[in-house]
Amino acid sequence: MHGDEKRHVPAATVPRLTLYLRKLRELHAHGVARVSSKDLAAMIDLNPAQIRKDFSYFGEFGTRGVGYEVPRLIAEITRSLGLDRTWNAVIVGAGLLGTALARYRGFADQGFRLVGVFDSSPGVIGASYGSGRVRAIDEFEAFCAQERVDIALVTVPAAEAQTTVDRIAAAGVRAVLDFAPVRVSVPAGVIVRQVDLSSELMILAYSLADDGAGGDVS
């Protein structure tokens, strides 16, 4: 209230900030200069108070009676999310999904830089993926010692996920996005998020089976 005291940010707020940022960039691209929480809420289908409260955990970005300046708000959320810098990412596992992600431009748009792709299979090592070549996983530790790696995207088969993540954590990488359909455990200080296709399909199945409709599980 009186300075830069660190407020406690609810876990549910952070994913919403990414939605706000995306919509605000879109508004900015369309030349919109100002927006109110009411307007933004209508666009994202949320309660306006939710939006104001989410912002309030990071500061006071608006003007009473007026609303929020779009560029200012973009800058503040960008900073709040830690996107005012570049994060280096690697992909471990150059299978179908791994190579699809490696070729996906739109990484860089958001301040994420793909600095390497690794695999253990000799048949894949050396293959080209757009801007580089797949490296052997055995080079991973040496690579990390040379180049800072902030985030690892893990796209190895389920059976290899845990040992892969162990290795990644041991090499000092502190954030993992796991696409394998297994929960992995990590030492304290390492964050894992999981993107789980079969889980998502099952949740949809539940909603379909449960009732004719609106069984929303989001």
Place this chain on the structure above:
Amino acid sequence: MHGDEKRHVPAATVPRLTLYLRKLRELHAHGVARVSSKDLAAMIDLNPAQIRKDFSYFGEFGTRGVGYEVPRLIAEITRSLGLDRTWNAVIVGAGLLGTALARYRGFADQGFRLVGVFDSSPGVIGASYGSGRVRAIDEFEAFCAQERVDIALVTVPAAEAQTTVDRIAAAGVRAVLDFAPVRVSVPAGVIVRQVDLSSELMILAYSLADDGAGGDVS
């Protein structure tokens, strides 16, 4: 309490059921016949009461003093999630991600059957993706009239996501898994879930930037 009255299932319970199911199948494959909520909780890193309460929304599956029979529990959760039948899925958008998903076996393992892949680009239509060929999106409505389609996985570019989903919903498909980084709106009765890579990366960036570690946002 006295029959098959439909209890209200919290939205947060359903994703956890998929985790239980996966772990139970693993236990079953390893020949484990019984498990207690305490043991299962330790494996998934959850509170035992959470697990018991999640189950309780669907019935009483355990035996006091003993625990849960693994096969029985698998059967009950499978049924509760609506996985005691086959669900037909299509992929719309045969780009990098779409084709990677199309080739991904492990769909069928879970009772999901990929019955078609669609795209609008002449360069891609007719291309083979393992068990079939990419169809023209213009055939989509006719296809849906012929074959039941329960779930559509949308892997088109962001700019086309909304019109694609409109078309899918109009064709009578009631569940969508959207991989495009835009929130789409749908008529009532249609369920959308979003898998959002850049949002996930931003959430990881927040956790990394925020503090040295444990800034868990899951």
Place this chain on the structure above:
DNA sequence: AGCTGTGAAACATTTCACAGCT
């Protein structure tokens, strides 16, 4: 008059703690 920022109320979810069965 209009919109933000925020305590307080309403609602949802998780965890505790224990009665009740085996």
Place this chain on the structure above:
DNA sequence: AGCTGTGAAATGTTTCACAGCT
């Protein structure tokens, strides 16, 4: 003695409602 099933308490999140600024 051990473990489930579940009310009740604790915790977390969303929404309301309004004071305070422009």
